[in-house]
Amino acid sequence: MRVDIRPFGQSPAGEPADLITLTNERGESVSLTNYGGHIVSVMVRDRRGNLGEVCLGQDSAEDYARRDIGYMGGTIGRYGNRISGAAFTLNGEEYALYANDGRNTLHGGQEGFNRKLWAYEVAGNSVIMRYTSPDMEEGFPGELSVEVRFTFSEDAALRIDYLARTDKETHVNLTNHAYFNLGDSPDILGHTLWVDADRVIEVDGELIPTGILMSVAGTPYDLRQPQPLGKVMQREDNAMFTAAKGFDIGYVLNGGGMRQIARLHDPDSGRVMTVSTDQPGVQCYSGQGFNCGGRAGHHYCAYAGIALETQQHPDTLHQPSFGTTLLRPGQEYKTSTIYAFTAK
């Protein structure tokens, strides 16, 4: 594995950021920046052996600080997805958060982990990023020490291991918001997607869970058999789906432990991305909000890429039946996700 490091501009606070690239023996690579823990680029081979970009990205830390990029590639925390009412109660104390999505909090609040400069070190084929979130940052109690290890393998698998510890009880839900497009088309409408989930999280008009886990049977988001995304998104037989203009769906994954949960396939390039995780859920968002600039003068339009954000279900801290996102002092928050690339 070859490691290259180069300057990648500055954070809004003027801190210099780096771009770190891991390249395997086959010439495939993953590039990361310690500004926001972003996945900047993933270059993998197609069925003919051609190298190509499969991850939406930007050219500099300055671009990653923009607000119009839909969290592209960022490490999301302290709490991914939505928290209803931008507040929660813990041990009798009310904690007020920043409402950055209507009345609710999305992806960590005003200045989430995707907007922080992370310390990092390279260890073999891994980049280990560290960030310490101060007590009461964005309204969350407890100093949270976070470590995210990105590992790229000789067979083109990108593994992300998350580790967090706190000094006071708090809530944690970390994920990565990379958008993938496995081919040369400007959108992912020709891709097929399989997700191993019998149920999804029912949400209201503000994308806040109602508490009901709905069966996917008979709905446009039944992906238990691989479905062509463009064709599925033309269906208008479900209010939740039509309102979102595509996928913005929290899937309740079948099974438990580390397991393969999703497979994205581009028939043109032959590239396949499988997603494995130990998490209970994945937010599947088809990039319908895109209308922004990207790397090397690219323009990203609606459906330019698809995000498969492994995580605990949205608003778990208000939905005890979903599980728990509570982290106590002395405990370790640990979760892993693997995006593995092949072509056939």
Ligand code: GAL
């Ligand atoms: C997703 C979220 C969407 C949208 C997107 C960012 O994770 O579910 O509703 O906010 O992030 O543009």
